[in-house]
Amino acid sequence: MTVSSAHPARTDPIDALLSAHGLRRTVAARLVLGWFLAHADTSYTHAQLLSALQGAEPDKGVTLDRVTLYRLIDRLTQVGLLLCRVDANRVRRYQAMPESVKAMPHFECQTCHRDSPLAGALQGNALDLEAAAEGALQALKALGYQDVSLDLAVRGVCADCASAAAGSA
The missing domain is CATH 1.10.10.10 (Winged helix-like DNA-binding domain superfamily/Winged helix DNA-binding domain)
Structure with missing residues (x-):
């Protein structure tokens, strides 16, 4: 059995x-x-x-x-x-x-070097960002580039570091 x-x-x-x-x-x-x-x-x-x-x-x-x-x-x-x-x-x-992601936007703080995802912060513009990323990737593929990805890095000073700097000034 x-x-x-x-x-x-x-x-x-x-x-x-x-x-x-x-x-x-x-x-x-x-x-x-x-x-x-x-x-x-x-x-x-x-x-x-x-x-x-x-x-x-x-x-x-x-x-x-x-x-x-x-x-x-x-x-x-x-x-x-x-x-x-x-x-x-x-x-x-x-x-x-x-x-499924075409672009991974993130913020790099130039003071504390923390790397934070921006997907939540850019939710209102997520479709525009995805469309722009897809367009750029398709254009590169049409030119013969292979295995391409897109990295969107925004650099500056995060809110925590900016507040700390303002508090110490």
Whole structure:
């Protein structure tokens, strides 16, 4: 007598993403991609990510050194699962890149160097931004460019730093 399961085996969405992009489904790859997907509105430098991941999954026996992590985030960026931005100080920051997003607007504070997503702040103009990004990407593709993405960085002084500077003056 064969017992059939009423619930077929479900594919882990992280495994599915890794497989769909031609990447191995290692414990480390699942950990890193899972972290980015769980913190999709946050960008991390390599050092910040390494610090956040150390001890994140001790029960799975994964240890990440900085070189392994660098190679992993490089591969995830190459296949379009992560967005890599270089800020004004030439520091690389990585963030989950949703497939449906054409532009990821963000604000870089020149004082505290905090990187903040602007999608919520620009909600009223989101459709205009998406249309402009799509137009620019299509124009580049028509010229023969491949695997293009758009990064919209606004730089200045955040409200917190501006308030602190005004308070100390």
